[in-house]
Amino acid sequence: MHAERAIRLPKAGHPIKFNRMSDDPCKTELASWLELVGIERDKSAFTDLFRYFAPRIYHISLSKFGSETLANDVVQETMTNIWRKAHLFDSAKGQATTWVYTIMRNVSFDMLRRISANKEDNLSDDLWGHIDNAEEDSSLEPFRDHLADRELQNGIDNLPDDQKQVVESMFYQDLSQSQIAEKLGIPLGTVKSRLRLAMTKLKHHIGEKHD
Amino acid sequence: MIKYHPDNAFLQSFATGDLPASLAAAASIHCEMCSSCAQTVQSYTKQAATDGFSALDSRTENAEACSYRSMSSMDAMIEQITKDEEQDMASENQSKTIQVQGKQFELPRALVNIPLGKWSSLGRLSRSRLGMNDGDIRASLLLMEADGGVPEHTHKGFELTLILEGHFKDEFDDYGPGDFLMLDSNHTHNPQTDTGCLCYTVSNDAQHFTKGFNRLVNPLGYFIY
Known part of the structure; x- marks a missing residue:
């Protein structure tokens, strides 16, 4: 109890920018520190991030690698990347903790590869880049809420291209059937029949998953 | 699908x-x-x-x-890290196209920076070992040309086959782009392709051919995977 109190004391010499009750900042606080670092190169926001994440990264890395030296290297490299990449963080795309986690994971992966495979290829970006940035694409879609159901989106993705085109024009661009016919340069009857086929397939797809 | x-x-x-x-x-x-x-x-x-x-x-x-x-x-x-004024740019989308047996393929993002070994061919099969340096685990690109296939075989370790382009079938099903097949020694199969097929394969041991003539050429297993 005594020990717990001791480390929860505010750190001397560090201005408290946010009205914090404890050292356990909420998610929006972490995100706003990242934004301050990214936009204003704010050192005290970085210090806040450091004090929150560094012991946690150390803890995770120590149990993963079983080496204090490696765990320290992961902390140093991860925190360096946070400082250099914070402007790439977008709170609309995901949580601060997830973003920091992916940086730590990539640092650990590349570090292990340097040690065990003697490779300096920093492969992590090629392996995870398209997944870590994927939320950006889906959040750009209008009417996203109507299609939030993953099964449905999945079903649409798996439609033949001509049916998919018609369905997406209707859902995403909110076009009428005759507008779709005009846009795609196909007869209205074709639009109707493609829609009907697509809907049958989607129902089948969703029904299948829920049976 | x-x-x-x-x-x-x-x-x-x-x-x-x-x-x-x-x-x-x-x-x-x-x-x-x-x-x-x-x-x-x-x-x-x-x-x-x-x-x-x-x-x-x-x-x-x-x-x-x-x-x-x-x-x-x-x-x-903290002092040391924040002294650095530089910011990293967002990584760009690199792409890489390869040419094998007169055909062009665009490589997936994950393989863009992996060195490709020299292609070696045997009949309608071509294989390039990837420079992953992943210990005992070997990764390759495997091209089966149209009407080709791999003789019936089983695996001593595991064999992962991921189709990048084209289709193949074996005695269980037919498979297309994106299909991810993880097989082990309980599986015996004989993939055949009508249209040609490029796969990413990972294996931790040689294939073991199970039938007739091919049984005599088991060293072939090391060629393919």
């Missing part, structure tokens, strides 16, 4: 960075082709972040606050 996906344990290990590079590449390539598995990986990543960065319990926190580093060395590290 992709019919065969990695299982959730595989996707979770990928999300947490615990797969060897060759297998992580397989997961990455599959996710590039399958938005559903990509979302699953995102969920596991978020979960791992929440679990990993949740409040340290007071005992760990205390022990590590002491053993981790003194506040002054922490400040030194």
Whole structure:
């Protein structure tokens, strides 16, 4: 109890920018520190991030690698990347903790590869880049809420291209059937029949998953 | 439509960075082709972040606050990091096209920076070993030309086949782009392709041919995977 109190004391010499009750900042606080670092190169926001994440990264890395030296290297490299990449963080795309986690994971992966495979290829970006940035694409879609159901989106993705085109024009661009016919340069009857086929397939797809 | 996906344990290990590079590449390539598995990986990543960065319990926190580093060395590290004025650019989308047997293929993102070995051919099969340097695990690109196939075989270790382009079939099913097949010694199969097929394969041991003449040329197993 005594020990717990001791480390929860505010750190001397560090201005408290946010009205914090404890050292356990909420998610929006972490995100706003990242934004301050990214936009204003704010050192005290970085210090806040450091004090929150560094012991946690150390803890995770120590149990993963079983080496204090490696765990320290992961902390140093991860925190360096946070400082250099914070402007790439977008709170609309995901949580601060997830973003920091992916940086730590990539640092650990590349570090292990340097040690065990003697490779300096920093492969992590090629392996995870398209997944870590994927939320950006889906959040750009209008009417996203109507299609939030993953099964449905999945079903649409798996439609033949001509049916998919018609369905997406209707859902995403909110076009009428005759507008779709005009846009795609196909007869209205074709639009109707493609829609009907697509809907049958989607129902089948969703029904299948829920049976 | 992709019919065969990695299982959730595989996707979770990928999300947490615990797969060897060759297998992580397989997961990455599959996710590039399958938005559903990509979302699953995102969920596991978020979960791992929440679990990993949740409040340290007071005992760990205390022990590590002491053993981790003194506040002054922490400040030194902060000072050193923030001296750097540079910012990293967002990584660009690289692409790489290869030419094999007169055909062009665009490589998945995960393989763009991996050195490709020289292509060697045997009949309608061509194979290039990838320079993953992944210990005992070998990764290759395997091209089966139209009307070709791999003789019936089983595997001593595991054999992962991920279709990048084209289709093949064996005695169980037919498979297309994105299909992710993880086979072990319980499986015997005889893939054939009508149209030609480019696969990413990972194996930790040679194939073992099971039938007739091919049984006599088992060293072939080392050629293919």
